[in-house]
Amino acid sequence: MKRRDIVLASAGAALTGIPGLGLAQQTFPKPGTNIKYVVPFTPGGLTDIMARTIAQKLTEAWKVPVIVDNKAGGNAQIGAEFVAKSPPDGNTLLAITLTHAANVSLYPNAPYSFTKDLRPVALLANSPMLVVVPAASPIKDFKDLIAVSKTKQLSAGSSGNGTPAHLTMALFCELNKTKMIHVPYRGGAPSMVDLIGGQLDVVFSNFPESISHVKSGKLRAIAICSLGRHPGVPDVPTAFEAGMPGLFVENWTGAMLPAKTPDDIVDRYSREMIKIMYSAEVEERAKQQGFRVSQKGSDEFARFLKSEIDRWSRIIKTAKITPT
Numbered sequence: 001m002k003r004r005d006i007v008l009a010s011a012g013a014a015l016t017g018i019p020g021l022g023l024a025q026q027t028f029p030k031p032g033t034n035i036k037y038v039v040p041f042t043p044g045g046l047t048d049i050m051a052r053t054i055a056q057k058l059t060e061a062w063k064v065p066v067i068v069d070n071k072a073g074g075n076a077q078i079g080a081e082f083v084a085k086s087p088p089d090g091n092t093l094l095a096i097t098l099t100h101a102a103n104v105s106l107y108p109n110a111p112y113s114f115t116k117d118l119r120p121v122a123l124l125a126n127s128p129m130l131v132v133v134p135a136a137s138p139i140k141d142f143k144d145l146i147a148v149s150k151t152k153q154l155s156a157g158s159s160g161n162g163t164p165a166h167l168t169m170a171l172f173c174e175l176n177k178t179k180m181i182h183v184p185y186r187g188g189a190p191s192m193v194d195l196i197g198g199q200l201d202v203v204f205s206n207f208p209e210s211i212s213h214v215k216s217g218k219l220r221a222i223a224i225c226s227l228g229r230h231p232g233v234p235d236v237p238t239a240f241e242a243g244m245p246g247l248f249v250e251n252w253t254g255a256m257l258p259a260k261t262p263d264d265i266v267d268r269y270s271r272e273m274i275k276i277m278y279s280a281e282v283e284e285r286a287k288q289q290g291f292r293v294s295q296k297g298s299d300e301f302a303r304f305l306k307s308e309i310d311r312w313s314r315i316i317k318t319a320k321i322t323p324t
Contacts, residue, residue: 028090028265035066039095040079042072042187046127046208049289050253051095054124057276066093075162075323076100077110084117088260090269094118098164098251101308105316106162106323116259120305121266122273123254123296125286128226129168131239132210132219133202134195142223142242145202149178154201156180157191159209162321164251165191167312168204168225170319175246195219206251207232207290225249232290252294254301270297 029035035058039051048070055066071079076099083094104114112118133139139148148154149172158165161184173180183200185191188209195203196218203210204225211232213219221236225247229238239247255273257266276282277293286293296304315321 028268029062029064031064033064033091035062035064035091035093037066037068037093037095038079038083039068039070040072040076041070041095043070045188046206046251046289046291047095047097047253049208050124050286050291053282053285054255054273054276057279057282058272061272061276075103075106075160077103077107080114080118081110081112083256084112084114084258086258088258088262090257090261090265092258093121093269094256095253096256097253098167098308098312099162101305102162102164102167102312102316104309105313106321115309118256119259119261119266120298120301121255121257122270122298123252123294123301123304124273124277125291126250126252126294127207127291128224128230129164129249129251130205130207130210130214130221130233130236131202131223131225132195132205132214132221134198134200135218135220136198137201137220139201139222140220142237142239142244145222146176146243149173149176149180154180155183155199157183157185157195157200157203159188159191159206160184160186161323162316164206164249165204166321167315168247168249170315170321171249172204172244172247174315174318175244192219204249211290223247226292230290231287250292253291254296254305266298 037051037055039048041047052068055068058066071082080094080100083092086092100114139145156169169180188206191203192210192213194200210219214221221233223239223242224230224236225239274295283293
């Protein structure tokens with residue numbers, strides 16, 4: 001055997017003994033298997049769109065099918081429970097959002113534990129909440145909204161109780177020391193229809209759900225709940241600029257696996273997903289859909305999740321929000 005071959009063989013043997021480069025990494029994903037990427041929402045939403053992008057790229061990178069499986073219902077609980085109770089072999093992945101962080105407080109008696117039965121993989125992207133009113137509304141800007149909401153109860157639509165739109169409304173009311181009439185819908189799209197028709201006064205909307213209506217002139221965006229202005233609506237001020245510094249809310253999407261999934265598999269998912277998100281093609285696609293790519297691996301994502309769970313627990317308790 002040549003010296004070069006001996007060196008390579010020795011190096012290969014040594015690498016198999018290094019944590020994170022053992023059997024799990026060598027055999028995952030196994031050829032001939034399918035990976036199920038569970039999206040606990042209906043097709044076509046922001047989480048579903050991002051999951052399908054990731055699934056496509058994982059399929060290309062790993063040469064095994066990564067199939068998106070929409071398991072909607074129960075305020076995203078049905079899909080989350082399915083993954084939490086799946087075998088921890090890396091073949092069942094869960095897409096999550098801010099909704100899941102809120103669900104910890106909304107559903108204390110859920111048939112699974114979000115914090116114990118699932119483990120974070122990666123945060124993929126953030127999407128700011130956009131404050132929108134009908135184009136014909138007398139509320140011309142965010143300062144008007146602050147002032148008018150103190151003189152009368154405005155109606156605010158959302159995609160359902162405890163959803164990001166509802167939570168953002170609750171935070172606005174807490175900061176403004178006022179109340180609004182909450183009108184929950186089954187999804188963001190129906191709330192947009194009634195807002196455009198003038199049946200609602202305002203919606204604290206997921207960016208992708210309202211941006212097309214803003215660009216068409218049917219709705220007016222009066223503030224964005226992010227730290228900086230968004231390139232899609234550069235003329236719309238942040239809530240901070242418009243007089244409410246504490247109204248910072250971004251919905252987000254990430255991925256989790258069953259709790260007992262081996263570290264090697266979690267790490268491989270985390271590295272590959274972050275790599276995918278920072279490819280020029282996917283980053284641009286995300287931008288066009290209203291997302292801002294965010295880089296958080298499993299450990300950092302775990303800390304972020306805890307902070308989100310704690311933050312929204314307080315708001316849910318203060319506003320007395322219930323699932324129904």
